[in-house]
Amino acid sequence: MNTYDDLVNDYLHAVEQALAGVPANRRAELLADLSEHIAAKRAELSPEQETEVEVRSILELLGDPEEVAAEAMLDNDRLPPPAPVVIQPKKRSAALIWVAVTIVAVAMMCVVGVVLALFVFSTSTNDEGKLPVEPAPGVSAPLESTASSAPTSSPS
């Protein structure tokens, strides 16, 4: 009887060793599941049926401790996303790219703005002879009308 317990404990210990990279709570959970499974299967055997061969067969069906542990390790990649470590560098480089794009865009807008300003300035100075003619009546007319209407409306 005791030797069979040792067999079981050795198996569980081997799984535990292989589970080194798994968080403690999940390691404990898996070990509890496995020992529960072994205990349940052993309980199905009558005392005279419980031979070393039977106990070994229970463990063999459970499989190689390394393989069982490897399955649990898979969850390491899937469940708790190692977000701070893996995603951060990506985010940083993405942020740097955006900063660079923004700087280039702003610089281009400045250049375009200056060119446009120069262009407008040069065309408006070319038309210098015509310009004063048109705005002059337009600007002076409303100024006169508001100036004349303002004093008349306030006393009434």
Place this chain on the structure above:
Amino acid sequence: MDVPGSLSTALRRGTLEFCVLALLEQEEQYGVELVRRLGAERTLTTSEGTLYPMLARLRRLGWLETTWRESTSGPPRRYYSLTPQGRAALRHFREEWSAFRDTVDRIVGTRAA
């Protein structure tokens, strides 16, 4: 034919979980019995022990829940059952799987006559 290594592993990945959900669709099952049943399907599993990490994962996802029940013989038994989220996941898988299987069959030339 025994297909060792990566192909069978890759095929299992993502499908075995839904086989578990399907086995629990009609009624809850005793964990050891469930594992024994799945472990006997050699195309689906490599060993009984690898099923426990998967069952734990499905519990954490909220697709399965477990209940302890007293047993007339031996220690208390843990029963696995589907949650509403588990049912929804199985329903979703069924739709995806049909489309997926049809496409693979058509392209690979394994479509049943």
